[in-house]
Amino acid sequence: MNMFNLSKLLNRIYTARLPELKDLEQVLSLNDPKQLNVLFSFADTVRKEFCGDGILLRGIIEFSSYCSRECFYCGLHKSNHKLKRYRMSEDELFKAVEYLASCRIKTLVLQSGQDDSLDALWFKDIISKIKSKFDMAVTLSLGEKSMDEYGVWRQAGADRYLLKIETFDKELYESVHSGMSLDNRIKCLNYLRALGYQLGSGNIIGLPGQTLKMIAQDIIFFKRGDFDMIGIGPFIPHQDTAFANRQKGEVNLCLKAIALTRIVTKNAHIPATTALGSMDKDYRFDGLKCGANVLMPNFTPQPYRKLYEIYPGKRCVDEPVGRCSFCMDNMAKEIGRFIDYSRGDSLKERKVSANV
Ligand code: 5AD
Ligand code: FES
16 A cells, blocks of 8 residues: 555544444554554544643552453463462552552552452442542442442442453453353443443453454444543463463554554543553553553552562562652653643543443
8 A cells, every 4th residue: 555545544544433444454454664654643643633742640559459250361360379369458558549649640540350359338438538538530440340339439439440341352252251241341331331430441452363353343342432541452471371372462563553543532541551561662652652642650559569460571560659650751751742640531522421
């Protein structure tokens, strides 16, 4: 494809109400560095127009590593008995949140594995206390729960929820998530949307068995679902999983997916994910230059941070708490952008809560 046709193709994707699958697939298969540059700078322009130059921060605390599920790619999976499990106490959690607030961070992400023993009312109390004490948005990322639990937490003041689709291909989804169903995932997303959460989705690039067409379908799913946030990261094999010996996801493919997602979804918040920063070098810079506008500094205190090993080589596991947020200031400066210390609520205008 010549440059003229590439520009035409990107414009067609940009202006479409819903892009064509084959157009997305064609862009995902680009490999020529000059063409990739055109794609990435197109996405960067869209990011600038819809999100500006500010990089939003989401401080993450991984407060429980218990998990009852068997995702074939994830180090936290239930039968990984090598892993020492933890659930932080209320006191520990509060100290971590206090520290995060002192770094001027206005979005807290509370993440755990699928912790089925989590006491929903204990957790509700924690959310209420955080919301009354600190001026910050609270994002939850606790997996698939009941509508009642989602509702209780929403009432307590939780603002946002991240529940990545991981892959929208039913067959692939159900083959890498033993005992889980894509339908239930979507049901959970619909509960969350109905409850008025700002909603996050996302996928993993390079899952064994994934095709370009499946990634294109994921991007169309992101567009149809009108998600407020979309996290896209490369697959990183973990030694204690069924996928230990599989190939890791390709960085360039991940960047192409980020760029296309920006072009298609326009104003969704898109992080340069920690997984992207945990490859042979820190590709979060590249992510920020092809559509991403969010960074997620880690505020999980030791010794827990080391134990939350979703994938190996996760960046910053040895950094002191808080170091990441200083580092992010430098990252932003290095690429001529700045850290935006506001809450960074959804940029979507949603009057009626639509189904996913
Ligand atoms: N490689 C890359 N990303 C992973 N995740 C889980 N395991 C892996 C892995 N091996 C991602 C999933 C999950 C998020 C918390 O981490 O997308 O939603
Ligand atoms: Fe953690 Fe740089 S992002 S130290």
